[in-house]
Amino acid sequence: MNKAQRLLHILMTMQAHRKFNLKELTEEFGVSKRTILRDLQELSELGVPLYSELGVHGGYQLLRERMLPPIHFSDKEAVALFLVAESLKGYPMLPFEAEVESALKKFYHYSPRETKEKIERLRSHVLFHVQERGLDTPHLTALLEASLEGRIVTITYESEKGISQRDIQPIGVYTASGLWYCPAYCFRSQDTRLFRADRITALAVSGDQSRRIDPAGFDIRDWVAGRPGEETAELVIHLSRAGVIRAKSDPMLADGLTVHEDGTGCVRRRAALSDLACLADTLLGYGAKAEVEAPEQLREMLLRRVQEIRELYADAGDGSF
Template structure:
């Protein structure tokens, strides 16, 4: 059966990567081709940028140049553009926890792309521009927290001016409203806490290892302490969208007499923070209870009004 040349070259590349060292006779036998065809194919592969060199002598032949530590992936044109689109999105984040940069990854993709792929990439890059840049500063302990999550090492955390005495296991990370949060499990109480990554001031990894006991990013809210103060907020559809974008331990939406009511529970100490969040939505939300949250929202709004007096 006759095989298309493009298909043969594709399989030949995979064969070369698997065996590392080969001769023309090996190619002739593997692909059932003549010596002249094998030589032409090798020239074509060289033009395509396949990294190999020839060796002379009794045990000569060809050898693939292995780039240790690098992952080789064959991408279709659409997959390549999808990857670049994703990289363009994460380029807006000031911090990624892998000691790598968007520009560095992009340069490697360009350098390992064929000429026609580079032309396609250049056309793509001229069609998208990103302006939604996060205002969050660099997060110094991100990489160590990720290491703790991967290795399941128990961590001691210095958070927002306090050295926390409980040992923690890092479940994972959330990115919401342009901020990174660490989901951590208190080993002593088996309760989950959310830590703002920018407020973590120090991380010490211990030699002890502990899994997260079945806690995942999908179910962690079940392991959080619920607040003892219930709030109720009347809102529009847009207001509900705003509220739902925040991180609540639990929430419930009630449609009552044409009104949308949002309920949740909070800790009394969080009232000033919650009040600031709610004022961002303006007329789209109205706090119905508790009275202390209503007063806190009024206080926040008075600060804004005072700037125009």
């Protein structure tokens, strides 16, 4: 039995027995006490949660609540798992990033040579490109854990309006266009709000958890799809042929887009009022390729932005820039 096989069998033995000692392992595997100690050390470094007790009745124990049983994968399943991992590598930060990396290293280490070769070929032929933002999200895992456990956290948040501190109860996290977002119930606003994870500069678990809301009915997928309870407006945007081509790959405008026979198009859907400012910024880049018919609030936002730009460049022309 080679070392890899012995480590796997030791792990299976630990799963089958509540408690074990070095003598039992040396007798079962026919190796020295020193070899078993090295094997246990290596398993521990790989993340196997071992607990040791000293004394006559001591020994080793596997913390079962923290350890999954051995799982067997087919060759295609193993390759598929690494394909999923490759799709996430473009993100500079992920929830439980260290644990993901550790799990993949273990999986790759114990994969057969043929599987490893397929994985390496896969890496040479498949690329999931994610737009690089260069923004850190150090509190991403903490936000996700808070949403899973229904905890209130106190955050320091930096927005265009300034820096604020508030208590929130995260609903979850999601990613779009290379950025991470966290919808959460904000106790200061007494309503759900959307926060950019990279704009959270500090986070701590709140000492007062008595205000926690009932998480029942809060699902991150439902929130992203429709943001239940949020006020919306009818969105109507007419697009030129060039605008349609651009809008097809624009997540802000592709939803609700209808293309006419002549190549022009129209975006018609409900839009959250909180999204209008972001829409206005996006539409500025379209210039005359997009014309907003409704809502009136969005038209006014665009006019204000155009006027601000006109005034900025007018000042620059006067030499006062």
